[in-house]
Amino acid sequence: MIEVAGLTKRYGPTLAVSDVSFDVQKGEVLGFLGPNGAGKTTTMRVITGYLPPSEGKVRVAGYDVVEEPLEAKRRTGYLPESPPVYPDMTVVEYLAFVARIKGVPRKEIKTRIGEVSEKCAVTDVQHRQIGKLSKGYRQRVGLAQALIHNPEVLILDEPTAGLDPKQIIETRELIRGLAGQHTIVLSTHILPEVSKTCERVLVINQGRIVASGTPDELTHRLQGYETVLLTAEGPAAEMMERLQRVAGVNMVEPRDAADLRVTFEVHAEKGHDVRAELARAVVESQWKLLELKTSGLSLEDIFLQLTTKDLGEGAAGESQPSVPDLNLEDKPAASEN
Amino acid sequence: MRNVLAVAGKELRAYFHSPIAYLVMTVYAALLGFFFYSFTATYVMQSFRMQAMGGMGAPPMNLNEYIIRPLLAGILTVVILLLVPLITMRLYAEEKRSGTIELLLTSPLTDLEIILGKFLGAMALYSVLVAMTFLYIGLLFIYGNPNAKPLIAQVVGLLLYGAALLALGMWFSTFTKNQIIAGVVAFAVFLLLFVMDWVTAYGTGRASEVISYMSLTKHFENFAKGVIDLSDVVFYVSVAVLGIFLTARSVEALKGRA
Incomplete structure (x- = not known):
C-alpha cells in the first residue's frame, strides 16, 4: 500500500532523512518510533506529498507521490502534529470544507460528516467553534478530518501528543479500531504507544532506520x-x-x-x-x-539502546554482558557523525 | 472549478468570521462618506456662487466631472491602496502560522486551484467595497442628474485596479508567517508604486516615461473619466497575472524547504 524506496530528504546542507526504505502492507499499522528530530515528520510529509523527496521513490496505493500527486493525495488522510483546523469555523463547517477539497461527492458530504463525527466522538460539539474546543476535541476533529474521504492510507503524526491520559487511551482505541480498514502509519516518541497500537515498528534515529519488527520481536532480538x-x-x-x-x-x-x-x-x-x-x-x-x-527488556530499554551513541557498551543496563545479534537493517547512525 | 470555489468560499467566510471584513468595510465607508460629503458640499457651494454670478457664460457644472471622477481617481485609489493589504495579509501568512497550509497542500488540489480560490475569495470581499462605492454615487442619481454611462468604465476600472493589488498582496503574504509583516510590505510596495508617478512630473525622456507607466494609480485615470482604454486593461490584467504567477512560484519554493 505504501512503498518507500531509498528516500532521502535534505534541507539545504542538513540531511533530515537518509536512504530510508520500507513497505507497508494493506491494513497494517506501522509505528515510527524515534526521538524528536529523528526524521519521522519529514518522512511522513514526503509520503503525504507535502514535501518533495530529494532522492528516492514514494508510492501510495500504487501512485507515485511526485508524478501523480493528486491521485496519491486522494487516497491519503493526514493528521499533522498540530491539527490543521481553522479556529473560526464550527466543526461541521470545517468538515464540510475538508470534504469538498478532498473530493467527496456533494451528495455524500452530509452522511460522511455524520459518520466521522460519530467515529471520532465529536458529534456533541458539532456546532461549536473549533477555536473554543479543548485540545482533545481539536485533536479528534483533526482525526475526523483525516478520515472524511475514507482514505486507504492514514498518516498520523504523533496523534496522542498533548492529550491527557484518558484521551490518549481513547485515541489509541480509535486507531486500533481503524486498523484493517485503513493502512496506518503513525509516529510517536512515546514508547508504550507503539506496543499498544502498532503491529510493526520502525525505529528511526538521525534520519535512518535503526531497527524494525513487531514490538515482541524487537524485545526478543535484543535480549x-x-x-x-x-x-x-x-x-x-x-x-x-x-x-x-x-x-x-x-x-x-x-x-x-x-x-x-x-x-x-x-x-x-x-x-x-x-x-x-x-x-x-x-x-x-x-x-x-x-x-x-x-522482567522483559522494555521498549524503553530497546529504544535507548538503539538511539544512544555507546550502543556497543549496552546503554540500557550495566548488567548486560554484550549486546546480542540485533539483526539491524542498518548500522546505527551514531557511528557516522 | 469546484475546488477553486470551495477555497474561495472558505476564504470569504473567514473574512466575515473574523473582524477583518467589518473593519475594512467600516474604514472604507467612513472615509468614502467623509470625502463624498466634502466633494458634494463644495459642489453645492460652487454652483450657488455660479448661479449668483449669473453663469457668466461658463458651461453648467456637471456631477460626473466635479464629484465622481475626482472622488474615484484622487481619493478612492489611495484608500484602496491602504485597505488591500488588510485583505491580503492573512491569505497565506495565517495558513502558514496555524499549520493549515499542510491541510491544503496535502489535499488533492493543484497549487493554482488554491491560489485562484484565495484570490477569488479576496476579490469577493473587495467587490463588496466597490458595491458600497456605487451606493454613495447612487445618491447623486436621486438628487441630481449625472451621466450614467461612465459608471460602467468606473466599475470595471475599480475591479481591475483591485485585482492587480490583491494579486500582488497575496504574493507578499506567502513570504512570512507573520501577517503584520505581510501587510506592511504590501502597503510599502503599493505606496511606492503609487508615488512613482510623482517623481516624473517634471522629468522627460524614456526613463521617466517607463517609471510613470508603472505607476498603479496612473492607469486608473482613463477609467475614472469613463473611458476603457485597452492598454490600461492590459496593464492591470498583466499585474494581476504576474502576482498570481509569483505566488505560485513562491508556494513552490515553500514546499521545497518548509
Missing part, C-alpha cells in the same frame, strides 16, 4: 536471555547460592535487600522458563517466597 525478578525472605547468601544451582540459571545478582527481604535478578538461558524451578527451590528450603516475575 539474549530471560530475566526473572525474585523477592524472598531468608538468609541472603544461602538463597543466592541455592538459586544459582537451579538448572538453566546463568547468573544471580542481588538487587536490593531490606532486613531479610532480598530481591534477586536471575538471568536464565534464552528459552528457559525457570520460574517454577525457582519457586520450588525457595519453598523447599523453607524460605518465604514473596514475589516472582519475569
Whole structure:
C-alpha cells in the first residue's frame, strides 16, 4: 500500500532523512518510533506529498507521490502534529470544507460528516467553534478530518501528543479500531504507544532506520536471555547460592535487600522458563517466597539502546554482558557523525 | 472549478468570521462618506456662487466631472491602496502560522486551484467595497442628474485596479508567517508604486516615461473619466497575472524547504 524506496530528504546542507526504505502492507499499522528530530515528520510529509523527496521513490496505493500527486493525495488522510483546523469555523463547517477539497461527492458530504463525527466522538460539539474546543476535541476533529474521504492510507503524526491520559487511551482505541480498514502509519516518541497500537515498528534515529519488527520481536532480538525478578525472605547468601544451582540459571545478582527481604535478578538461558524451578527451590528450603516475575527488556530499554551513541557498551543496563545479534537493517547512525 | 470555489468560499467566510471584513468595510465607508460629503458640499457651494454670478457664460457644472471622477481617481485609489493589504495579509501568512497550509497542500488540489480560490475569495470581499462605492454615487442619481454611462468604465476600472493589488498582496503574504509583516510590505510596495508617478512630473525622456507607466494609480485615470482604454486593461490584467504567477512560484519554493 505504501512503498518507500531509498528516500532521502535534505534541507539545504542538513540531511533530515537518509536512504530510508520500507513497505507497508494493506491494513497494517506501522509505528515510527524515534526521538524528536529523528526524521519521522519529514518522512511522513514526503509520503503525504507535502514535501518533495530529494532522492528516492514514494508510492501510495500504487501512485507515485511526485508524478501523480493528486491521485496519491486522494487516497491519503493526514493528521499533522498540530491539527490543521481553522479556529473560526464550527466543526461541521470545517468538515464540510475538508470534504469538498478532498473530493467527496456533494451528495455524500452530509452522511460522511455524520459518520466521522460519530467515529471520532465529536458529534456533541458539532456546532461549536473549533477555536473554543479543548485540545482533545481539536485533536479528534483533526482525526475526523483525516478520515472524511475514507482514505486507504492514514498518516498520523504523533496523534496522542498533548492529550491527557484518558484521551490518549481513547485515541489509541480509535486507531486500533481503524486498523484493517485503513493502512496506518503513525509516529510517536512515546514508547508504550507503539506496543499498544502498532503491529510493526520502525525505529528511526538521525534520519535512518535503526531497527524494525513487531514490538515482541524487537524485545526478543535484543535480549539474549530471560530475566526473572525474585523477592524472598531468608538468609541472603544461602538463597543466592541455592538459586544459582537451579538448572538453566546463568547468573544471580542481588538487587536490593531490606532486613531479610532480598530481591534477586536471575538471568536464565534464552528459552528457559525457570520460574517454577525457582519457586520450588525457595519453598523447599523453607524460605518465604514473596514475589516472582519475569522482567522483559522494555521498549524503553530497546529504544535507548538503539538511539544512544555507546550502543556497543549496552546503554540500557550495566548488567548486560554484550549486546546480542540485533539483526539491524542498518548500522546505527551514531557511528557516522 | 469546484475546488477553486470551495477555497474561495472558505476564504470569504473567514473574512466575515473574523473582524477583518467589518473593519475594512467600516474604514472604507467612513472615509468614502467623509470625502463624498466634502466633494458634494463644495459642489453645492460652487454652483450657488455660479448661479449668483449669473453663469457668466461658463458651461453648467456637471456631477460626473466635479464629484465622481475626482472622488474615484484622487481619493478612492489611495484608500484602496491602504485597505488591500488588510485583505491580503492573512491569505497565506495565517495558513502558514496555524499549520493549515499542510491541510491544503496535502489535499488533492493543484497549487493554482488554491491560489485562484484565495484570490477569488479576496476579490469577493473587495467587490463588496466597490458595491458600497456605487451606493454613495447612487445618491447623486436621486438628487441630481449625472451621466450614467461612465459608471460602467468606473466599475470595471475599480475591479481591475483591485485585482492587480490583491494579486500582488497575496504574493507578499506567502513570504512570512507573520501577517503584520505581510501587510506592511504590501502597503510599502503599493505606496511606492503609487508615488512613482510623482517623481516624473517634471522629468522627460524614456526613463521617466517607463517609471510613470508603472505607476498603479496612473492607469486608473482613463477609467475614472469613463473611458476603457485597452492598454490600461492590459496593464492591470498583466499585474494581476504576474502576482498570481509569483505566488505560485513562491508556494513552490515553500514546499521545497518548509
